[in-house]
Amino acid sequence: MSRVTRWLGGALVLLLAGLGTLAAGPAQAEPRDLDQGWEYRWGDSPFLADGTPAWTMPDHDTAWRPIAFPSNPPNRNGRRHAWFRITLPDGEWRDPVLYVYSIDLIAETYLGGERIYRHGSFAPDGSGPFVGWPWHMIELPEDFAGRTLHFRVYSDYTDIGLWGEVKLMERAELFGFILRHSAADLVVSALCLLLALLAGAFSLFQANRRNFAAIALFALAAGVMILAETQASQLLINAPLLWDFLAAGGYFALPVAIGLLLEHWFADHRPRLIRGIWQGHLGYLVLALGAAAAGWVNLSITFPVFDGLLVVSLTILLAAIAPRLRRLDPVQRAILASYAIFGALLLVDMLVAHGLLPWGRVPVSIGALAFALAIVGISLHAYARTQRDLKRLNQHLEQEVAQRTRQLQTLVERLETYSYTDPLTGLHNRRYFDELLVHEATRAQREDAPLALLIFDIDHFKAINDRHGHEAGDRVLAGVAGTLASHFRDADVVCRLGGEEFVVLLPGADAANARSRGESLMNTLGGTVFWHHDRMLGPVTVSCGIAAYPEHVQEPLALVGLADQALYAAKQGGRNRAEVYA
Known part of the structure; x- marks a missing residue:
C-alpha cells in the first residue's frame, strides 16, 4: 500500500471520527494552546551511543533560555540549528495529538529522549533539504502529561523554529479544526478557478481577448495559490512539497497577470516599463521553479526573494499608473480595486511570514473573494446593460427595417417606371439592348456561333418633323417600329437605339443572311403608307448598316461600331440601301 493510500485512508478515519465526535458531544478536554513555558538553545545536540540526543537528558539543563514562542530566538547570527522544549500539561485526553501550524524548515520531535516524529531528513551534519510547509499532527502517548517534549530544528531559511500556532487536542477534533479553518478558502478557490475557466473561454471568442486572458490568469493563479496554501489540501493529497510548488507558481504569477492587464489599459503611458515588470516576473517564475525542481536551490528561499521583488514592482507600477487612474472607466477601477485589496492582504501576510507583524491567520482569500465578486458584479452589470442595449437595438432594427422596406418599395416602383421598354414604340430600349449585347456576345464566343447586327436609320426624318410636325414624326417612328417587329423572327431582337435609329440583333445569322433580311424589310417599308390626320406622310425609306x-x-461587342460605319456608308451612297461593313 502506498504512502498516499495510507494517508487517504487515515483521512477517512479522521472524518468518521470527527462526525462521531460531533454526534456524541464535545471531547473530554478542550484544545489547549501551548503558548507558555517554552525554552530554546542554539546549536545541535550531540548524540549518545544509543542514538539519544544528549540535550534531552536532565543533566543538560543549564544552557536553556526562556522564549515566548518557539520561533526565531534572538541573536541568530546565521545559525541554522536550534532546539526547543516544553513540559506538556495535564489533562483528560482520549486520543491526544500535538498540532503545529508549520515548521521552518525540518524537525525531529523527542519525548523522554525517544523520537516520536520527523519532518524531513537530517544528514550526519544536522542539515537537510526543504520538504515543504505542511501542518503537523504529532501523536502523543497516554502518559505524556508532565513530560518534556523536545524539537530539533534545522533551517537555512529566514525563519527558524515552529511557526503559527501549537495546540494540544484530540485527534478527531483536529480534523474538524482543519476543515473549519479551510472551508472558506476552498469555496473561494473553487470560485476563482471557475472564473478562470470562464474568462479563459471568453478570451478565445470575444473581441477583448487581452483583458479576458489577463483576468483568467489572475483568477487561475489566485485559485491555485489559495487551494495549495489551505490546510485541507493536505487531506486531499499528502504531498506538501507539491502543494508548495503550486502555491509558488500561483503566487509568482499574480504580478504577471496584473502587468498584462495594466499594459493593455495604459498602452499610451509607460507600456515598456509595465511590460518589462511583468516579463521580469515571468522570468523569475520560470527560473525559480525550474531551479527548485532541479534541486539547485531550496524552494523555500525563492519566496523571500520574490517578496522583495514584488514590493518593488508594485511600488513602481503604482507610481507609473497613478497619474492616469482617473482615465479608467468604472469597470477597470473595480478590477483594480479588487487587485489592491488582494495586494494589501498579501503584503500583510508577507509581513507576518517574516515576523514583522504578530502571527495571525491573514484572510488572503478575502482579497480573492473581492476580486471574484468584482468580476461577477461587473459581469451581471454588463449582462443587464447588454440586455438593455439589445432591446434598444431590436427597436432600432425594427424601425430601420420598416424604413428600408419603404425605401425598397420606392426603389422598386422607380425601377418599374425605368423599364426596358421604349414608351413610344413599344420596342426594347437602349438599356435593354446594351445588356443583351453583352449576353449574346458572350454566348456567341462560347459556342463559336455567328452573330449579326443591323442598324436602321429613317431617311430624311428631320424633314418629316419639319414639314408635318413632331406628332407625325412620332407616328412614323411607331409605324417603322411595328414593321420591324413583325418582320423579324422571334429569336431576333429589335430595339430602338434613340431618335430615328433602330437596331436588330440576329443570333446565328451571318452577313449575307442579315443583308437579305434587311433588304427584305426595306422592300416591305417601300410599300407601306403612313397616315397622320388624314394626311399621307409620303414614302418612308431607311438606310441599313x-x-x-x-x-x-x-470581338462581338465591336459590332455596333462597325455597323454604324456601314450605315454611314449607306447614307453617303444615296440612302434607301443596305451596306455591309467592309
Missing part, C-alpha cells in the same frame, strides 16, 4: 461576327471582327 450591317456587321457580323466572326466575319468582320473577333
Whole structure:
C-alpha cells in the first residue's frame, strides 16, 4: 500500500471520527494552546551511543533560555540549528495529538529522549533539504502529561523554529479544526478557478481577448495559490512539497497577470516599463521553479526573494499608473480595486511570514473573494446593460427595417417606371439592348456561333418633323417600329437605339443572311403608307448598316461600331440601301 493510500485512508478515519465526535458531544478536554513555558538553545545536540540526543537528558539543563514562542530566538547570527522544549500539561485526553501550524524548515520531535516524529531528513551534519510547509499532527502517548517534549530544528531559511500556532487536542477534533479553518478558502478557490475557466473561454471568442486572458490568469493563479496554501489540501493529497510548488507558481504569477492587464489599459503611458515588470516576473517564475525542481536551490528561499521583488514592482507600477487612474472607466477601477485589496492582504501576510507583524491567520482569500465578486458584479452589470442595449437595438432594427422596406418599395416602383421598354414604340430600349449585347456576345464566343447586327436609320426624318410636325414624326417612328417587329423572327431582337435609329440583333445569322433580311424589310417599308390626320406622310425609306461576327471582327461587342460605319456608308451612297461593313 502506498504512502498516499495510507494517508487517504487515515483521512477517512479522521472524518468518521470527527462526525462521531460531533454526534456524541464535545471531547473530554478542550484544545489547549501551548503558548507558555517554552525554552530554546542554539546549536545541535550531540548524540549518545544509543542514538539519544544528549540535550534531552536532565543533566543538560543549564544552557536553556526562556522564549515566548518557539520561533526565531534572538541573536541568530546565521545559525541554522536550534532546539526547543516544553513540559506538556495535564489533562483528560482520549486520543491526544500535538498540532503545529508549520515548521521552518525540518524537525525531529523527542519525548523522554525517544523520537516520536520527523519532518524531513537530517544528514550526519544536522542539515537537510526543504520538504515543504505542511501542518503537523504529532501523536502523543497516554502518559505524556508532565513530560518534556523536545524539537530539533534545522533551517537555512529566514525563519527558524515552529511557526503559527501549537495546540494540544484530540485527534478527531483536529480534523474538524482543519476543515473549519479551510472551508472558506476552498469555496473561494473553487470560485476563482471557475472564473478562470470562464474568462479563459471568453478570451478565445470575444473581441477583448487581452483583458479576458489577463483576468483568467489572475483568477487561475489566485485559485491555485489559495487551494495549495489551505490546510485541507493536505487531506486531499499528502504531498506538501507539491502543494508548495503550486502555491509558488500561483503566487509568482499574480504580478504577471496584473502587468498584462495594466499594459493593455495604459498602452499610451509607460507600456515598456509595465511590460518589462511583468516579463521580469515571468522570468523569475520560470527560473525559480525550474531551479527548485532541479534541486539547485531550496524552494523555500525563492519566496523571500520574490517578496522583495514584488514590493518593488508594485511600488513602481503604482507610481507609473497613478497619474492616469482617473482615465479608467468604472469597470477597470473595480478590477483594480479588487487587485489592491488582494495586494494589501498579501503584503500583510508577507509581513507576518517574516515576523514583522504578530502571527495571525491573514484572510488572503478575502482579497480573492473581492476580486471574484468584482468580476461577477461587473459581469451581471454588463449582462443587464447588454440586455438593455439589445432591446434598444431590436427597436432600432425594427424601425430601420420598416424604413428600408419603404425605401425598397420606392426603389422598386422607380425601377418599374425605368423599364426596358421604349414608351413610344413599344420596342426594347437602349438599356435593354446594351445588356443583351453583352449576353449574346458572350454566348456567341462560347459556342463559336455567328452573330449579326443591323442598324436602321429613317431617311430624311428631320424633314418629316419639319414639314408635318413632331406628332407625325412620332407616328412614323411607331409605324417603322411595328414593321420591324413583325418582320423579324422571334429569336431576333429589335430595339430602338434613340431618335430615328433602330437596331436588330440576329443570333446565328451571318452577313449575307442579315443583308437579305434587311433588304427584305426595306422592300416591305417601300410599300407601306403612313397616315397622320388624314394626311399621307409620303414614302418612308431607311438606310441599313450591317456587321457580323466572326466575319468582320473577333470581338462581338465591336459590332455596333462597325455597323454604324456601314450605315454611314449607306447614307453617303444615296440612302434607301443596305451596306455591309467592309
